[in-house]
Each structure stands twice: as structure tokens, then as C-alpha cells.
Amino acid sequence: MAIKIGYQPRKQRKFRFRAPLHLRHKLVAAHVSKDLQKELGKRSLPVRKGDKVRVMRGKFRGHEGTVVRVDLRRYKVFVEGVQRQNAKGQDIMIPLDPSNLLIIEVDTSDERRFS
Numbered sequence: 001m002a003i004k005i006g007y008q009p010r011k012q013r014k015f016r017f018r019a020p021l022h023l024r025h026k027l028v029a030a031h032v033s034k035d036l037q038k039e040l041g042k043r044s045l046p047v048r049k050g051d052k053v054r055v056m057r058g059k060f061r062g063h064e065g066t067v068v069r070v071d072l073r074r075y076k077v078f079v080e081g082v083q084r085q086n087a088k089g090q091d092i093m094i095p096l097d098p099s100n101l102l103i104i105e106v107d108t109s110d111e112r113r114f115s
Contacts, residue, residue, distance in 0.1 A: 016075070024072040030101040040106070040114070047077050047098050050107030055082065057100040064104065068093065077101060 005015040019027065029046045030053065037043055047053065047070055055063045065080035076095035083091045106113075 021072060024075070028070055028072060028075055028077065028098045030077075030098045030103050032103045032106075036103065036106065045103060045106065047101065047103065048107055048110075048113070050109065051103055052105035053077075053079060053101045054104050055079065055096065055100060056102050058096070060094070060096075071095065 005012055016027065025046050029044045031044050032040065032042060033054075047067055049067050049070060051067045052064065053067060055061055060079075060082045063079070063082060065082065067077055068080050069078040070076075071078070074095065075098070077098050078093045079096060079101075082096065083093050086092050108114075
């Protein structure tokens with residue numbers, strides 16, 4: 001299913017801001033590793049809690065971990081082990097953009113995910 005929106009950047013921003021949940025989930029998608037592409041027959045998948053991912057860009061490039069949380073409101077993904085300390089000294093998780101992630105392992109606990 002293709003998502004049809006205008007080509008003007010203002011209309012694209014408006015679409016992402018007002019998108020319903022079932023479309024937001026599709027917008028939080030990441031590329032799949034080469035071996036999984038052959039196995040699944042898909043190039044990208046929506047990221048879900050429990051998937052194992054590798055960070056491809058940024059300060060944490062090369063880090064692998066499981067997805068702890070997916071924030072559909074901000075279109076961000078939180079990965080286990082990707083964190084920093086705030087001013088109080090507490091560890092806080094860093095939100096990552098799904099386009100900077102590569103899915104290595106897929107959580108197959110939901111049988112409806114690939115049907």
C-alpha cells in the first residue's frame with residue numbers, strides 16, 4: 001500500500017504531523033540486513049519492540065541491541081544500551097531515527113506480523 005501525499009514539503013510535514021497510528025507505524029520502518037532480505041523477501045520492515053537492530057549512523061555507530069520502545073508520536077526508536085548521563089547523573093536513553101538503524105533479527109513472537 002503506497003501512502004499518497006503531496007510533493008510540497010509543507011504538505012509532507014502536515015501529513016506526518018496528522019497521521020493516524022496505523023500509518024505512523026509504517027513510517028517507523030528500517031532497512032533489513034542482507035541475509036534477512038533473502039529469508040523474508042522484504043527490504044524494510046516497521047521496527048517493533050523486541051527486534052534486534054544495529055545503529056548505522058551517529059555516535060553509537062556499530063552498536064547492536066534490542067528495541068526497548070518505539071515512540072510513534074515522535075517517530076523515534078529506543079535501543080538497549082544507547083544511553084547517556086544527564087546533568088543529575090542518571091542514565092537516559094537516546095531516541096534514534098529508524099532510518100539510521102538496520103534490523104538484524106526480527107521478533108517472531110507475533111504470528112500475524114508476516115501474514
